[in-house]
Amino acid sequence: MVKAASQKMSNKRAGRTTGRKANRIAVPPEKSTAASDGRSQSSKQAERVAIPEIDMELVQIPIRGIDGPLVVHNWSEKAIRDMLAKQMQIRVVAKQAKSPEEEYKASLYVAEDGSYGFPACAFKAAMVRAAKDLEGWDMITMRQLVFVVPDCRENRTITIPTPNGQKPLMHEVKTDLVRLIGTPRMRMDLVRLQKQTADIRFRGEFDKWEAVLTIRYRAGRIRAQEIANLVNLAGTVGIGEGRPEKSADMGWGRFEVDTGSTRNRRSKR
Numbered sequence: 001m002v003k004a005a006s007q008k009m010s011n012k013r014a015g016r017t018t019g020r021k022a023n024r025i026a027v028p029p030e031k032s033t034a035a036s037d038g039r040s041q042s043s044k045q046a047e048r049v050a051i052p053e054i055d056m057e058l059v060q061i062p063i064r065g066i067d068g069p070l071v072v073h074n075w076s077e078k079a080i081r082d083m084l085a086k087q088m089q090i091r092v093v094a095k096q097a098k099s100p101e102e103e104y105k106a107s108l109y110v111a112e113d114g115s116y117g118f119p120a121c122a123f124k125a126a127m128v129r130a131a132k133d134l135e136g137w138d139m140i141t142m143r144q145l146v147f148v149v150p151d152c153r154e155n156r157t158i159t160i161p162t163p164n165g166q167k168p169l170m171h172e173v174k175t176d177l178v179r180l181i182g183t184p185r186m187r188m189d190l191v192r193l194q195k196q197t198a199d200i201r202f203r204g205e206f207d208k209w210e211a212v213l214t215i216r217y218r219a220g221r222i223r224a225q226e227i228a229n230l231v232n233l234a235g236t237v238g239i240g241e242g243r244p245e246k247s248a249d250m251g252w253g254r255f256e257v258d259t260g261s262t263r264n265r266r267s268k269r
Helices: 002-019 033-047 077-087 100-106 120-131 139-143 224-237
Strands: 056-065 070-072 116-119 146-149 152-160 169-179 184-192 198-206 210-218 255-257 265-268
Touching: 056 224, 077 152, 100 184, 100 198, 116 120, 120 139, 120 146, 120 169, 120 224, 169 210, 210 224, 224 255
Parallel strands: none
Antiparallel strands: 056 210, 056 255, 056 265, 070 198, 116 169, 146 210, 152 169, 184 198
């Protein structure tokens, strides 16, 4: 009886096992390697995107300062030297007496040919900042579309202090400039530093000034007239000390496109 019952149970299990349908995984037929590679290459060729040639052009846009002076403040050799000495933990001599004339002259950007200028990067920064307020444009894109070509360069030799009485190092500091048309004069201002301590600064200012911006731009993305409009908008951002972007109560360093000038022209590359 035990054997019969055991045999019966075994048959039932066998019946359940054999009656159940097994899950099968469909295996696709093997494809020809040559045909697969051919289709892959043709697909890549169809998806390939062509890179067009960049169409770069130059435009010269005359500008002039409006409604206030352009106040400049170049880093003087003394300020750079004192900053380096502090960072390098080198003891410096006692603070020297202030010289208004020397401080004023050191604030100016003077090109190698003796003319005055202002950093070309400041004009581009104003144009890029102005793009933030334009619908459909952004600052990152504008950085890649417009480039201010410098007219001249300031080249200064800075003495870098060294510890333990070693021979000082000499380093050239070069600044690309846009040439300014105007005569500077000394300006005195009472300023407050970060620690709220008062100081008197002597800086150069241009009461009336002009310049010609040479701008290289991607003609396929932006037009020359749009560049002129952008320069006008950049004039509300301003350049230099006390500009509207940084100071709401001064508004210095503003400019506009000089539409009456005859120096506005375009050229390829």
